[in-house]
Amino acid sequence: MMAIDTLIPATMSSSPAPCSRSWSISEDSLRRYVQFASESCIQELLAASVTNKGNGNDGWKVLTLENGVEISKRRSDSLHTFRSRWVLRSVSPQQFITVANAIDAAKQWDSDLVEARYIKDLEDNLSIIRLRFGDNSKPLFRNREFIVYERRETMEDGTLVVAVASLPKEIAAGLHPKQSNAIRGLLLQSGWVVEKLEDDSCVVTYVVQLDPAGWLPKCFVNRFNTKLVMIIENLKKLAQACPSEGEI
Incomplete structure (x- = not known):
């Protein structure tokens, strides 16, 4: 990461117009906006x-179910939203989230990422982050950058949720001007839901819908989404190597 009205996928048949406006807003206004927008993201992630027990009534279509990993997609406007679900044995929710939220280690589970850094912390659980993919990234990632918020919440039942989505382009431009050689993409919805199981294992759901911007055929955009869903395999390996709370 949820589908925020102000973050509409760009039309893929032509190059999007560059952002010519930027908004300078106060930190309090930015905080209130992100709190409001991220609440929608969290509810979408939880849903x-x-x-669905395979009844298909919620619009999700299973693409593959192999080795305990389910990958599904659901049509959303002109793009698809992808979902990966996985039971991680002997990995606690906290172990997984510790790895997934370790921004300095993000390149270990996404080889196309060249930079991930915090721009601003709005609250203990609310941050603004810049993600950048460089010249040597794969064609779908090359020279893309994203200005996103990240909100981290623990539900009453102990479920951990991390919601991530792009800021509106005018707000993003005011916080961090776009580099001349970069294309600013839109992360329309993304995030994790990590549910605890009785045996100190967890169920992870990862959802992503992304418009990388620039002129790309829709099939390539969908491959981009699929690739992002697959990074859960790398995260699993890192989480299994992460010390549990009892070992720290």
């Missing part, structure tokens, strides 16, 4: 994590 996506609910098992």
Whole structure:
């Protein structure tokens, strides 16, 4: 990461117009906007994590179910939203989130990422982050950058949720001007829902819908989304190597 009205996928048949405006807003206004927008993201993530028992009534279509990993997609406007679900044995929710939120280690589970850094912390659980993919990234990632918020919440039942989505382009431009050689993409919805199981294992649901911007055929955009869903395999390996709370 949820589908925020102000973050509409760009038309893919032509190059999007560059952002010519930027908004300078106060930190308090930015905080209130992100709190409001991220609440919608969290509810969308929680809804996506609910098992539909294969009845298909919620619009999710299973693409593959192999080795305990389910990958599904659901049509949303002109793009698809992708969902990966996985039971991680002997990995606690906190172990997984510790790895998933380790921004300095992000390149270990996404080889196309060249930079991930915090721009601003709005609250203990609310941050603004810049993600950048460089010249040597794969064609779908090359020279893309994203200005996103990240909100981290623990639900009453202990479920951990991390919601991530792009800021509106005018707000993003005011916080961090776009580099001349970069294309600013839109992360329309993304995030994790991590549910605890009785045996100190967890169920992870990862949802992503992304418009990388620039002129790209829709099939390539969808491959971009699929690739992002697959990074859960790398995260699993890192989480299994992360010390549990009892070992720290």
